[in-house]
Amino acid sequence: MDITLDKQTNTDASIKIKLAEADYQPKVESKLKEYSKKAQIKGFRPGKVPPSLIKKMYGKSVMVDEINQLLTDAVNNYIKENKLPIVGEPLPDTDKAETIDWDTQKEFEFSYNVGLVPDFKVPVDKLDVTDYQVELSDAELDEAINNLRTRNGEHIHPETSAEGDFLYGKLKQVDGELAKEDAFISLVTVKKDALPQFVGVKKEDTITFDVQNTFEKPETAAHVLGTTTEEAEKLTGNFEFTVTDIERSEPATLNQDFFDKMLGKDKVTTEEEFKGKVKEILQDNYKQGAEKRLSDEIRTQLVDNTDITLPDDFLKRWLKASNNNVTDEILSKEYNLYVKDLKWSLIKNKLAEENSIKVEHEEVVDKTKNMITQQFASMGMAELPDESLTSYADNFLKAEKGKNYMNIFEQVFTDKVIAQVKSQAPIKTRAVSSEEFQKLDAHTHDHDHDHDHSH
Structure with a gap:
């Protein structure tokens, strides 16, 4: 077998494979022997069908199957061994394949088109982002407590x-x-x-x-x-x-029954402790909101400012070839969004490689347990015993044919990459009131909305 890479440009290449008879024939012979042992053909006892008849009946289809498998393995191994920075999947050159005469040819040539991404640098040091520290006003805390009292009056x-x-x-x-x-x-x-x-x-x-x-x-x-x-x-x-x-x-009276109903049995026992706990919860909500805002801003700026050259023509061909429902019309509307997601994925992988970031199975399980605990808490249900929590997490991660596992894995991976960026980037901090932060957030959503329409 002879396998070579023919680079047309920085982003487009072909993997060319030459097969001699010796590359595939032993596997074909072995598969035909299996067929002859199992074949049930009228007029012959099982296992006694002449090899020439088996070859005549199954030879061509077995050869095609074995060569296809051989090619798939060869292309995948070549990409892995040579660490080719491909995007999408290799596309077989169908024009070349159509000229093959499977009845007479012994030697074959195949070609696969691949899209490559030239090396790039992620400008983490050029980020211009702000980590907002949200300060809760006394008036907002009082309003939140009054709302709780009114709703539970x-x-x-x-x-x-x-x-x-x-x-x-x-x-x-x-x-x-x-x-x-x-x-x-x-x-x-x-x-x-x-x-x-x-x-x-x-x-x-x-x-x-x-x-x-x-x-x-x-x-x-x-x-x-x-x-x-x-x-x-x-x-x-x-x-x-x-x-x-x-x-x-x-409005509900600020007494022990109300404290227990709002926060759980005996979590607080005085009005002062109750106020402190509500303040903590509200500040934690704002903290999570601010962290999400910072993460979103980091993603947006890295995607917008990282210079990545993509094989656009190849990607469009591959998207159409691998998805029956993708048309030129859909591509013209959705391709820019697809490119943003692809760039973010390439950036994350690059940062993970540079910083040796890996995701362990235990981290996926822990993230799932936290998610389930929060869901139960938001429904006002008590904390689950660890045994039940582990069982819930296990069932969730096995469901949807492994999709749930991959989704949580990807979340953990993204969290780790973002944490790494935060530790390296020049991030400004700024204290803002909750009112200012809500205005900032509303402005961001409006901007996102406008941005969505531009696609």
Whole structure:
């Protein structure tokens, strides 16, 4: 077997293979012997079929199969041994293959087109990124705690209504047919100047109101009346609402039951400890958000500023050859996105090689366990015993025919590469308020959105 690399350009090459009969014939003979032992052909006992008949029946297809396998192994080994920086997969030269006469030829020549990526440097030292340290204000902490108290408050039924209450009652049109036995009005939806007549009322009191001048939105009027929005907008005149019940949501009291419900049994025992823990959780959320923002910015800048020459024509041919649903139209829209992902993958592999970054199986398992623990915590469920956690992780990693494993592996790999970049890059730090950070984040998302449309 003779195998050579013919480089046309920095990015395009052909792997050429010459096969002599001696390269493939022994394997063909061996496979035909197996066939002769197993073949069941009418008129012959098993194992007694003449070799000439077996060769006539199966010789050509066995030769084609064995040569194809030989070529696949030879090309893969050549790429590995010579450390060729290929992208995509080798594409057989089909024009050349079509001229082969499998009935008479003993020697063969094959050619595979490959796309190469010339060596490149990752400009980690040229990164211009900022690690934002988010500072939580006292006002935001108080607001977060008030929200928790409101969401987990208890419902009481006071004798007299106040702003923000819910009124239940019977509704009827004064000069019309419309009536509703189980009407419901949230005083938050009532216009400011109409509110006084709904405040300070008791059970059995009747309120008369003008439907068009009472609610902030026509949708609310429709909901109260039990009609469509269009119908509600056409209704005029007064309605009578007779109160049957008043409901008020009172914020939860800052006591041990509330602390346990929010954070878990006996995690904190005082109001001060509770505030401290909520602050810690909020700051941790911001920290994770800031870390993600920094990682995204590192990826974007490295992809945009690393000079990588790709074999574009080859890649487009390969994408079409390996995916039936990829058309020229899809390529014109999606190719730039594909290139960004490919560049990021090449950059990560380059950095991993330069810094001896490897991912161990245990790291994949630990990442999966953390992910499962967080999912259980977000659903308000208790921590899992380690035995159950290991079992969950094992089942998850084996599912989807190994896809889950590869996804987590890739996450761990990316995390390790990003951590390496952070340790080497000139990263600025800047303290910002949570309001500033949220504005920064919103600006980034807007920019991403605009960027997406440009493809």
